Amino acid sequence: MHGPPGRRVVSRCGDRSRGRAARSGSGHQQRPPSANPVQRIQSLLESLNPEQRDAVEHFEGPCLVLAGAGSGKTRVLTTRVCRLIGEHGVPPGRIMAVTFTNKAAGEMRERVAAMLGGEPKGIWMGTFHALGARLLRRHAPELGWTRGFAIRDAEQSLREVKRAQTAAEVSPKRWQPKAIRSCISDAKNQLVGPEAFAQAHGDSADLLIRQAARVYPVYRQMLRDQDAMDFDDLLMLPVRLLEDSERLRQHYRGRFAFLLVDEYQDTNRAQFRFLELLAREHRNLMVVGDDDQSIYGWRGADIRNILDFERSFPGAHVVRLEQNYRSTRVILDAANAVISLNVHRKEKRLRTEIAGGEPVTGVEAGNETDEARWIVEEIERRMLSEPDLDYRGFAVLYRTNAQARALEDRFWRRGLPYQIVGGVRFYERREIQDVLAYLRLIANPRDVDAFERVVNYPRRGVGSVSLKRLFSFALEEGTGPLEAAERAGEVPELNRTARNGLLGLAALVRRYSVLAATQTVGEVLEALIGELELTRLLREEGPEGDDRAENVRELVAAASQFESESLPDLEDDERDAFTDLGLFLQHVALVADIDRHDPGADAVTLMTLHSSKGLEFPVVFISGLEEGLFPLARAYDEEHLLEEERRLFYVGLTRARRKVYLSWARSRRRAGDVSWSGPSSFLDALRGDMEVRTTGRTGSARWVGARERRTRRGAATRDEPDFNQDRPSYMKGERVVHQTFGSGTIVELSGFGPGLKVTVDFEEAGRKKLVVRYAGLEKDYF
16 A cells, blocks of 8 residues: 555555455344244344234235335345244255345345354345356256356456457457457347348448347357357246257246345346346246346446336235435435436335435535545544544445546545545456466366467477467467367478467366366465465565455465365265366356455545445545536436436435535636536535535525526636536437538447537548537538
């Protein structure tokens, strides 16, 4: 950690989780455990409120639990699982419980074990991806993969997309691999395969979609050739299995008599179809979620899944959990006022027994630096005046990661401890990825991505030219790069150093492949790290080398923990044909959502509003509440986007227990330009309930809402021009004409106000990024 001498600074967090996120569950006091499970369950039932108990006691048939923020949904889910097992006698193996994070699955498992006096054996509990992988481990050969398939994480799949682009002659320089991968991901989440996608979009007017249609089939084949799947395959392929096989569909419908799903508002099309296939006949499906907290539409989540649940499952029992155990009445009144403006939602209104509370405070700052300074000073003031508060009790939330810079700078200057959620996670660290690449290649010799990562680490004298010759040889021979490395002596024009290096790598991988069949993962890692002298090499890298070497040692510990805690939970047919190494690698790929927030650190948390979901803090600051920033400018183009932005604001408000501050700046530097804008229109809902301050002087300022601001347009001063009025409306996919470049299609929009930019694919001039106010674009209606 870095900072001025003598100052305590917690910098970017996220490398590993050391504790449980700050949350209060339902707010009820835990009772001492009774002597037996039935008594424990009965004791828990008596502690629930009527709505919670209604949900828990529901037995058969579909059930929708609309769980408002802080309403104790986790307690409801875990108690219902325990009641199914402990009172109704349902075998654990006939229950599937689905969560959205590994952390949530772990918490649910721990709570169920505590209630029942031991962990129930056989229950399928985990994320959609983990459960999809579990099903595919049994049946992947029916789809053309082996049961030991590899799982590509986000970075690995991105590199594979780039290779597929090169093979499909779609330039990675012109067409960003991230954009291509996003198109492919959207298709998979909509259950559209490569052939159907190529047929439907091969001639699309959207040039990006057209290029993705060329890449998708190549990408899928590359994954299949390497016996690999990406994360979207873990959702799409189980659906394909169940749709195509009546035998498997009936088998799993018979096995899982009860399904429970958490965070249902975040499900996409593929996840909905997976649940529908399993629950269509017995209909014993309980989903828990809050449509008002659906904030992942940009990631494929479909809010219609929860809004239309009763249409999809007629006769569903609906329970509304509206009792909040977290926030004061003032905060909930503000949150209710904001979210009530959304049209597409299930009617509900949070209530609480925590009366009164501090008013919501709005703060107008001159610029982002002024805003950050005020936030830091207010935290310091409260720390001095309220002994019960510590730094971990504060959170500063923002809409975009770029806003963190000014905040981090001010915290650093003042010496306040802070953690920025969103740093590099443990399994994403370079040194960990290097070691894991060796394990991936040992487990799957066809893994091209792993081969490329380790071929010259540690250095073996294999340069880019030698590597290119090796891959050309492999392509001609119809083999993988590792097999080609074993035949390095046959590769034309390969120098002696490169040849010996490749032969040495191939021999090492083959040797450890044999070792992995009989040794534990921890033992394989110990031997590999020692033979490659990785600890010494890392320590020689400089000041951070010791930390990196320690991280590698921590990986050995993680492998040992997996073998002692996770392997015993697997059923016999899941372990057949697998080495412990293969299972460990699948486990690592599936823990991508390890919590980045460290609740044990006595530090102020800085994080995006999206990252804050599921957490809570005594005092919350929401910064950057300006038109064009929050809500984002593009949200005004479509109603559903604006409603999602409003839901995101609602999520931020409901993170607070006792106090909320809302701040905005009259000017803000974004992408090198200074932009001027007024307060967010979202604040209009709080007109009568918010005290407003202005930084730099004491006292209150009069609130000017969006309606009054609109009447003042034209009276803006030269110092504060209103760049948002009469803003041209452009949309992705729209055709435009430029005087010099000719006709083209908009593929991307960025910025707002005077900085609004469009990226256009011109038919003759290629791709250009233009500032709208200078470009003189016209709509092409022909």
